[in-house]
Amino acid sequence: MGSMSDTSSQKTVSFGFETVTEDEKVRRVKGVFRSVAGNYDLMNDLMSAGVHRLWKYDTLSRLNPQPGEHLIDVAGGTGDVAKGFLERADRAGQRTGNNEDASAVICDINDAMLAAGRERSDLKSFRERLGWICGDATALPFPDRSADAITIAFGIRNVADRLKALEEFRRVLKPGGRLAVLEFSHMTAPLLQKAYDTYSFNVIPWLGGLVAGDRSSYQYLVESIRQFPDQETFRAEIEAAGFFRTSVTNFSGGIAALHFAWAV
Numbered sequence: 001m002g003s004m005s006d007t008s009s010q011k012t013v014s015f016g017f018e019t020v021t022e023d024e025k026v027r028r029v030k031g032v033f034r035s036v037a038g039n040y041d042l043m044n045d046l047m048s049a050g051v052h053r054l055w056k057y058d059t060l061s062r063l064n065p066q067p068g069e070h071l072i073d074v075a076g077g078t079g080d081v082a083k084g085f086l087e088r089a090d091r092a093g094q095r096t097g098n099n100e101d102a103s104a105v106i107c108d109i110n111d112a113m114l115a116a117g118r119e120r121s122d123l124k125s126f127r128e129r130l131g132w133i134c135g136d137a138t139a140l141p142f143p144d145r146s147a148d149a150i151t152i153a154f155g156i157r158n159v160a161d162r163l164k165a166l167e168e169f170r171r172v173l174k175p176g177g178r179l180a181v182l183e184f185s186h187m188t189a190p191l192l193q194k195a196y197d198t199y200s201f202n203v204i205p206w207l208g209g210l211v212a213g214d215r216s217s218y219q220y221l222v223e224s225i226r227q228f229p230d231q232e233t234f235r236a237e238i239e240a241a242g243f244f245r246t247s248v249t250n251f252s253g254g255i256a257a258l259h260f261a262w263a264v
């Protein structure tokens with residue numbers, strides 16, 4: 001699927017503009033996020049001028065979290081989406097007089113990202129109902145039909161076997177559960193493409209070198225965005241994994257897109 005091929009016994013996939021085995025991609029992606037973990041939140045704000053917060057806000061609006069629900073935030077990193085989910089569920093509960101607590105687990109393959117998230121002071125009030133688990137999207141350490149919602153924000157691009165991960169999401173979701181995949185995507189405004197390319201291939205690696213002392217991880221980031229399938233191709237992959245009522249919402253002219261789907 002996507003750029004994946006199976007010419008030998010080991011499947012190969014893209015790692016940025018390189019082709020590597022799946023195992024090698026997993027190893028290198030771990031290295032990238034171990035390296036950027038300490039500066040991750042700051043770099044997100046700098047690179048996107050804070051716009052990633054609006055994309056996450058709109059993703060949560062679409063999810064419409066409710067009291068008592070359980071979220072698994074896959075590749076959840078430092079916990080932005082899980083935090084927003086719990087806040088929204090609490091607000092919904094206050095409006096309707098339902099004081100059941102929602103809960104969330106952040107599942108990420110990288111212990112360094114989880115450690116950075118655990119240190120966030122703005123997550124302290126949610127400590128009791130927020131779990132942090134080190135795990136791989138392609139082999140989720142959760143029982144069948146245990147989540148009301150699954151989110152994966154800017155994570156699926158880094159997963160070596162996307163279909164396996166999507167199948168895991170479907171296994172773990174309850175019937176009627178919803179999947180929200182927020183990911184960088186392909187621009188729908190061709191006139192802006194050149195400016196976007198110039199920004200991504202020049203400014204972002206430079207900024208990564210300056211702020212995080214790690215140019216190559218940010219070079220991987222921009223290359224991996226280009227390698228990710230376009231909106232309709234990825235939507236077809238979600239359907240192939242058995243999801244229903246899939247939809248795509250483009251953000252900022254397709255710089256990012258929200259793929260939304262239901263499990264039955």
Ligand SMILES: C[S@@+](CC[C@H](N)C(=O)[O-])C[C@H]1O[C@@H](n2cnc3c(N)ncnc32)[C@H](O)[C@@H]1O
Nearest residue numbers: 033075076077109110113136137153154155158
């Ligand atoms: C760009 S960060 C996104 C973090 C967070 N979701 C956010 O939006 O701020 C991508 C995350 O995916 C995680 N990741 C990469 N491959 C993974 C995999 N196979 N399973 C679980 N997490 C993975 C990385 O460790 C990293 O924390």
